Amino acid sequence: xxxxxxxxxxxxxxxxxxxxxxxxxxxxxxxxxxxxxxxxxxxxxxxxxxxxxxxxxxxxxxxxxxxxxxxxxxxxxxxxxxxxxxxxxxxxxxxxxxxxxxxxxxxxxxxxxxxxxxxxxxxxxxxxxxxxxxxxxxxxxxxxxxxxxxxxxx
Amino acid sequence: xxxxxxxxxxxxxxxxxxxxxxxxxxxxxxxxxxxxxxxxxxxxxxxxxxxxxxxxxxxxxxxxxxxxxxxxxxxxxxxxxxxxxxxxxxxxxxxxxxxxxxxxxxxxxxxxxxxxxxxxxxxxxxxxxxxxxxxxxxxxxxxxxxxxxxxxxxxxxxxxxxxxxxx
Numbered sequence: 001x002x003x004x005x006x007x008x009x010x011x012x013x014x015x016x017x018x019x020x021x022x023x024x025x026x027x028x029x030x031x032x033x034x035x036x037x038x039x040x041x042x043x044x045x046x047x048x049x050x051x052x053x054x055x056x057x058x059x060x061x062x063x064x065x066x067x068x069x070x071x072x073x074x075x076x077x078x079x080x081x082x083x084x085x086x087x088x089x090x091x092x093x094x095x096x097x098x099x100x101x102x103x104x105x106x107x108x109x110x111x112x113x114x115x116x117x118x119x120x121x122x123x124x125x126x127x128x129x130x131x132x133x134x135x136x137x138x139x140x141x142x143x144x145x146x147x148x149x150x151x152x153x154x
Numbered sequence: 155x156x157x158x159x160x161x162x163x164x165x166x167x168x169x170x171x172x173x174x175x176x177x178x179x180x181x182x183x184x185x186x187x188x189x190x191x192x193x194x195x196x197x198x199x200x201x202x203x204x205x206x207x208x209x210x211x212x213x214x215x216x217x218x219x220x221x222x223x224x225x226x227x228x229x230x231x232x233x234x235x236x237x238x239x240x241x242x243x244x245x246x247x248x249x250x251x252x253x254x255x256x257x258x259x260x261x262x263x264x265x266x267x268x269x270x271x272x273x274x275x276x277x278x279x280x281x282x283x284x285x286x287x288x289x290x291x292x293x294x295x296x297x298x299x300x301x302x303x304x305x306x307x308x309x310x311x312x313x314x315x316x317x318x319x320x321x
Contacts, residue, residue, distance in 0.1 A: 005190045044186035045222040046173065051233055062236045070229065070239050071222040078188035090192045093205065094217035098243030098291075125206050149245075153205070 004083045013084045017127040017152040020086055020117050028113040031079045035107040038068040041075050067104035073144050076105070077133060080113040086129075091153030095128065099146035110138040118147070127152040160235060160304065162274055162297050168260035171227045175215055177252045183219045191216075210249055217246035220256060220280045220289045227258045228276070228293055234304035237271075237297035244278070244291035255283040260293060271296040 004010075015021075042052045050057040051067050058066045081087060105111065112135070119130040129152055134145040160166075173179075184194050192199050193214055200213050221244050229239050250256055260278040267273075274297070279290040 003188055007190050007192060040186045044179075044183045045219065045226055046171075047222075047226045047229075049226075049229065049233060061233075069222070069225070070242075071218065071225050074187045074189065074216075074218045074222065088191070090196075090199075091203065091205065092191060093193065094246055096243075096245035096291075097218065097221060098241070100241045101239060151205070 003079065007088050007090050010083050011090060014089045015086045016154050017120060017129065020120060020129055020152075022117045022120060024116055026085055026115045026117075027082050028080045028115060029082070030110055030112045031076055033068065033072070033076065033105055033107060033109045033111055035066065037075055037079075038066075038072060038105075038107060041072055042069050045069070045071070063104060065106065067106050070099070070101050070104075070144070072105050073099060073133070073135060073146060076111060076135060077113065077115075080111070080135075081115070086152075087131075087150070089153060093151040093153075095149040095151055097146060097148040099144055101144045102142045105135070105143050109143070111143060112136045120152075127154075160231065162231075162235075162237075162262060162265070162272060164262055164265055166262040166274075168227050168231055168258075168276070170258050170260075171223050171230070172255060172257040173223065175250055175252055175254050175256055177213065180213060180215050180219070180252065183216055187216065187218065189216060189218075210251075212251055215250040215252075215254075217244075217289065220244075220246065220250060220258075223256065224258045224260070224278050224280055224289065224291075224293070227260055228278070228295060231304075232295050232297060235297045237295055239293070239295045241294040242278070242291065243293070244289045246289050248282070248286050248288040250282065250288050256280050256288065257283075267299065268296065270299060272299050 055066050115133040117129050117131050121128050130149050132147045135143045137143050180194050184190050232239050258280045260276045262274050262276045264275040276293045278293045280288050
């Protein structure tokens with residue numbers, strides 16, 4: 001997967017707090033979730049639950065097969081957004097998140113992100129953006145939905 | 155967790171997850187999450203960068219790494235019971251740096267029968283070794299009703315060390 005690891009690159013092309021438009025959907029691209037991405041993420045959080053690694057075990061659970069950890073939305077968000085997306089601005093600080101999980105993400109799911117800024121505010125000398133993120137599967141069913149607060153660096 | 159019966163009810167405490175955070179772990183999380191924000195990777199920049207009146211002085215861990223550790227604490231219990239982790243909300247209120255030990259906690263605050271399932275709400279948090287709360291919030295999930303025995307293949311605590319952590 002083509003991924004830019006240098007977040008300084010294209011920094012000037014990203015929207016500042018003042019330029020972020022509330023209610024306007026961010027540009028995203030569909031992501032096919034791979035077992036490689038799932039297992040790399042699970043390992044990074046030390047989560048070796050067999051639901052993510054052992055297909056035979058997973059087949060005999062209520063899930064009926066391998067699934068991703070709930071928080072797979074973290075890599076999915078960065079994979080689904082463009083290099084110029086303002087969430088990739090260096091110095092963006094995560095102040096809080098909430099996520100609702102409707103069904104587990106699974107290997108080979110083709111997921112689409114719809115995301116936008118919902119609100120922005122100047123609070124205690126900081127510039128905040130409140131944003132929502134909803135992942136849909138290929139049938140347009142919601143997989144998970146979240147809202148976050150970030151402190152903008154500029 | 156063991157294969158002993160688990161009774162989710164008000165006051166139930168989820169077994170905590172505790173990890174020593176290292177720079178290698180933060181870098182590994184950046185690679186796996188595709189979040190390459192220099193906050194987490196660029197030591198030179200972070201030594202000087204100012205965020206309002208705050209200067210961290212060094213790289214900090216991703217807030218969502220802490221959030222993911224709290225989630226892991228919950229799914230370690232709920233998934234082997236055939237349950238579902240449904241929601242988590244957290245505010246990140248203090249930075250986590252390399253060398254910090256992060257310990258999660260969760261305690262069930264409310265339960266409500268919901269058909270064949272039990273809906274629960276839990277207060278969750280993560281603390282540093284000095285008892286500073288770094289993240290705090292609430293979680294919600296469902297488990298089948300009744301005393302429950304986890305499936306045979308439960309998560310082995312010895313297996314859940316993070317990348318870069320000394321064994």
